[in-house]
Amino acid sequence: MTITAIADGTITSPQGFLAGAASGGIKNPQAPRKDVGILFSKAPCVAAAVVTRNKVKAAPIIVSSEHVADGRAQAIVANSGCANACTGPEGEEEARKMAAIAAHKLGLASVDVLVASTGVIGVRLPMDRLSSGIEAVELSRQGGHDLAYAIMTTDTRPKETAVSFAASGRTAIVGGIAKGAGMIHPNMATMLSFIATDAAIQPVYLADSLRRAVDISFNMVTIDGDTSTNDCVFLLANGLVGNEPIAAGSPAAVEWEEALTRVCQHLAKEIARDGEGATKLIEVQVRGAVDVAQARSAARTIAGSNLTKTAVYGSDPNWGRVLAALGRSDAEMVESKVELHLGYLCMMREGRPLAFSEVEARALLDKPEVTFRVDLHLGSAEATAWGCDLTEEYVRVNSVYTT
Amino acid sequence: MTITAIADGTITSPQGFLAGAASGGIKNPQAPRKDVGILFSKAPCVAAAVVTRNKVKAAPIIVSSEHVADGRAQAIVANSGCANACTGPEGEEEARKMAAIAAHKLGLASVDVLVASTGVIGVRLPMDRLSSGIEAVELSRQGGHDLAYAIMTTDTRPKETAVSFAASGRTAIVGGIAKGAGMIHPNMATMLSFIATDAAIQPVYLADSLRRAVDISFNMVTIDGDTSTNDCVFLLANGLVGNEPIAAGSPAAVEWEEALTRVCQHLAKEIARDGEGATKLIEVQVRGAVDVAQARSAARTIAGSNLTKTAVYGSDPNWGRVLAALGRSDAEMVESKVELHLGYLCMMREGRPLAFSEVEARALLDKPEVTFRVDLHLGSAEATAWGCDLTEEYVRVNSVYTT
Numbered sequence: 001m002t003i004t005a006i007a008d009g010t011i012t013s014p015q016g017f018l019a020g021a022a023s024g025g026i027k028n029p030q031a032p033r034k035d036v037g038i039l040f041s042k043a044p045c046v047a048a049a050v051v052t053r054n055k056v057k058a059a060p061i062i063v064s065s066e067h068v069a070d071g072r073a074q075a076i077v078a079n080s081g082c083a084n085a086c087t088g089p090e091g092e093e094e095a096r097k098m099a100a101i102a103a104h105k106l107g108l109a110s111v112d113v114l115v116a117s118t119g120v121i122g123v124r125l126p127m128d129r130l131s132s133g134i135e136a137v138e139l140s141r142q143g144g145h146d147l148a149y150a151i152m153t154t155d156t157r158p159k160e161t162a163v164s165f166a167a168s169g170r171t172a173i174v175g176g177i178a179k180g181a182g183m184i185h186p187n188m189a190t191m192l193s194f195i196a197t198d199a200a201i202q203p204v205y206l207a208d209s210l211r212r213a214v215d216i217s218f219n220m221v222t223i224d225g226d227t228s229t230n231d232c233v234f235l236l237a238n239g240l241v242g243n244e245p246i247a248a249g250s251p252a253a254v255e256w257e258e259a260l261t262r263v264c265q266h267l268a269k270e271i272a273r274d275g276e277g278a279t280k281l282i283e284v285q286v287r288g289a290v291d292v293a294q295a296r297s298a299a300r301t302i303a304g305s306n307l308t309k310t311a312v313y314g315s316d317p318n319w320g321r322v323l324a325a326l327g328r329s330d331a332e333m334v335e336s337k338v339e340l341h342l343g344y345l346c347m348m349r350e351g352r353p354l355a356f357s358e359v360e361a362r363a364l365l366d367k368p369e370v371t372f373r374v375d376l377h378l379g380s381a382e383a384t385a386w387g388c389d390l391t392e393e394y395v396r397v398n399s400v401y402t403t
Numbered sequence: 404m405t406i407t408a409i410a411d412g413t414i415t416s417p418q419g420f421l422a423g424a425a426s427g428g429i430k431n432p433q434a435p436r437k438d439v440g441i442l443f444s445k446a447p448c449v450a451a452a453v454v455t456r457n458k459v460k461a462a463p464i465i466v467s468s469e470h471v472a473d474g475r476a477q478a479i480v481a482n483s484g485c486a487n488a489c490t491g492p493e494g495e496e497e498a499r500k501m502a503a504i505a506a507h508k509l510g511l512a513s514v515d516v517l518v519a520s521t522g523v524i525g526v527r528l529p530m531d532r533l534s535s536g537i538e539a540v541e542l543s544r545q546g547g548h549d550l551a552y553a554i555m556t557t558d559t560r561p562k563e564t565a566v567s568f569a570a571s572g573r574t575a576i577v578g579g580i581a582k583g584a585g586m587i588h589p590n591m592a593t594m595l596s597f598i599a600t601d602a603a604i605q606p607v608y609l610a611d612s613l614r615r616a617v618d619i620s621f622n623m624v625t626i627d628g629d630t631s632t633n634d635c636v637f638l639l640a641n642g643l644v645g646n647e648p649i650a651a652g653s654p655a656a657v658e659w660e661e662a663l664t665r666v667c668q669h670l671a672k673e674i675a676r677d678g679e680g681a682t683k684l685i686e687v688q689v690r691g692a693v694d695v696a697q698a699r700s701a702a703r704t705i706a707g708s709n710l711t712k713t714a715v716y717g718s719d720p721n722w723g724r725v726l727a728a729l730g731r732s733d734a735e736m737v738e739s740k741v742e743l744h745l746g747y748l749c750m751m752r753e754g755r756p757l758a759f760s761e762v763e764a765r766a767l768l769d770k771p772e773v774t775f776r777v778d779l780h781l782g783s784a785e786a787t788a789w790g791c792d793l794t795e796e797y798v799r800v801n802s803v804y805t806t
Binding site for chain 2: 053054055056057083085086087088090120121122123228229306307310311313314316318319320321323324326327328332333335336347348350351352353390391392394395396398399
């Protein structure tokens with residue numbers, strides 16, 4: 001593998017991608033911040049998307065799913081401050097208009113523009129302010145940083161990364177940005193992620209590889225068990241590196257998937273680490289499961305348990321809560337076979353609690369990254385999930401969000 | 404119906420039931436409180452139990468399931484402060500010993516004593532102190548109140564109720580107690596409930612009617628999405644009223660199920676109202692679902708959503724969160740048909756947000772009981788779930804529980 005992190009990497013690190021952001025005053029015209037942004041590729045792109053499985057789909061999700069159906073796109077327009085969800089047929093019309101305004105500015109067809117919105121549900125987009133915001137966006141090769149900032153809601157910091165990889169003898173780059181914070185849960189939560197690469201990739205394979213990478217990254221993050229109406233991951237590949245298009249089964253495919261997964265997992269962990277009110281990242285590794293679906297369920301259920309999360313917050317080595325969460329997951333388990341570790345400490349083996357130093361356990365729980373490892377000793381499937389602790393600050397942030 | 408609430412009703416309100424509690428110092432010998440209790444019937448009882456579906460079952464659940472398998476029991480022994488869960492074969496042996504100690508005191512066979520424990524997981528029972536506690540229990544006709552107190556953990560108040568009903572021409576009583584607080588979720592969470600009646604009821608029918616009542620009461624309560632290892636509902640019927648045993652399909656059966664459901668729903672709502680850190684009871688009524696399972700999933704998912712719960716806490720009319728929770732539930736839904744009410748205010752109809760007075764919405768959310776009504780307009784099935792708001796106090800309580 002020749003995958004290398006790019007310093008200060010972002011979504012505009014790959015060739016031919018420009019981005020920018022501007023203040024639309026979407027959420028609050030009195031206190032404007034950058035809340036409208038655009039990603040643009042100089043060349044047409046092969047494109048793929050993975051969107052929320054929530055049965056309530058926001059208008060931009062509906063529109064973007066249509067626009068990406070042909071496997072092509074050349075730009076993304078996004079806003080924070082208003083999700084344009086639960087807004088009826090009028091909201092859908094406004095999402096189409098948002099794409100059209102950006103398309104006009106960029107000299108593209110509407111169908112080549114994907115749309116994403118995040119923020120409060122049930123409120124209509126302020127189209128005048130949004131339109132002015134889109135017009136005000138200035139695109140640049142460094143603009144990925146601004147775009148990453150513009151899509152933030154309760155995030156405390158932007159999430160960006162890029163890596164280089166070998167694409168059929170040439171060096172390509174894949175970079176991405178994301179916003180997360182609350183309402184994050186398996187199957188895509190209030191989470192936007194945009195990913196771009198200058199490698200050439202075959203369309204069907206691009207979509208397949210994105211789905212696989214999302215399954216072991218964004219879909220393994222849980223903040224609060226709530227899945228949003230607006231989640232989406234968009235991936236654009238403009239091929240400007242000039243490599244032979246990467247196809248399934250080719251040698252370059254292994255490298256590409258590793259690079260894409262690296263980007264997605266980095267962003268997913270950043271989302272968990274920056275969960276609303278979070279002070280710690282929780283990583284849950286499950287192995288020995290009967291199959292991967294069960295391993296994932298076990299890891300996500302533990303990482304998403306309010307009682308696990310509050311125990312980690314309080315650095316309380318109450319490992320029984322981890323076991324109770326495991327027991328209500330979809331994973332088969334035999335209590336007398338279960339092994340449970342907190343960091344390097346084994347807390348349970350063959351279903352029996354082990355003596356451990358509470359001082360050492362608390363020291364492990366006091367760290368900014370807390371790892372639980374579970375071995376079910378039933379099979380060979382494994383999975384990893386990420387979450388964060390549950391704090392008073394989470395409650396404060398979420399009890400006053402619309403106000 | 405002739406169902407009437409009994410003043411100061413508890414589990415010893417029906418004839419022939421005695422109870423009592425004592426201090427075993429189970430959790431903290433230095434600060435003893437009543438933490439060991441017994442329910443005893445003067446006559447042998449027909450008995451039924453519904454226990455946790457968590458795959459990790461505490462030792463007392465395993466032992467009680469064996470003891471109730473013959474449909475008979477005459478006493479319950481319970482403790483708080485230690486769950487005797489995840490304690491391996493030793494823990495199971497100790498649960499058996501706990502039943503045996505109580506049986507010896509009461510002059511019964513062990514198999515006629517059910518056992519229940521609640522508290523911290525992964526810690527062994529202090530058998531000496533437990534044994535002294537059991538010995539110290541004094542039984543009385545008013546002892547139900549003490550028993551309700553002894554099973555509390557982070558509950559702020561005991562939960563008790565009783566009603567009278569007509570049993571084949573005689574007046575019978577059914578009374579119950581419960582403990583709840585945290586880790587409460589569909590399918591029986593850290594929740595103990597004991598119910599007693601002096602009516603005579605056929606054994607198989609007793610178990611069936613308990614399952615039905617639990618499905619629309621305790622199984623519709625959610626505090627934090629966590630399901631415990633120790634949950635159980637035990638029901639004892641001693642027949643001392645002398646009625647002809649109530650059987651399925653008999654006229655008395657309707658009255659009995661209504662009375663039993665009344666007791667179970669009262670206790671379930673008290674558990675939700677007294678959830679850890681809770682300031683408000685949330686009731687979610689779903690109708691128009693395709694089937695009952697879907698109606699239940701929708702109601703429970705909304706009531707259990709951290710984002711719904713924090714919005715209610717902050718009296719924030721952010722109804723989009725209710726819709727987002729609905730959309731990730733197992734219920735079929737068509738967004739353009741959904742109708743959503745907060746109390747008397749309609750917030751959404753046919754998938755479109757409606758204008759409403761934020762002042763009125765906040766006033767409804769400021770009340771101690773907040774009701775959401777959802778009509779899916781797809782079928783005729785309905786269900787109701789109960790939950791509570793999520794507060795900073797929940798986090799505080801749960802981040803320091805074992806210490």
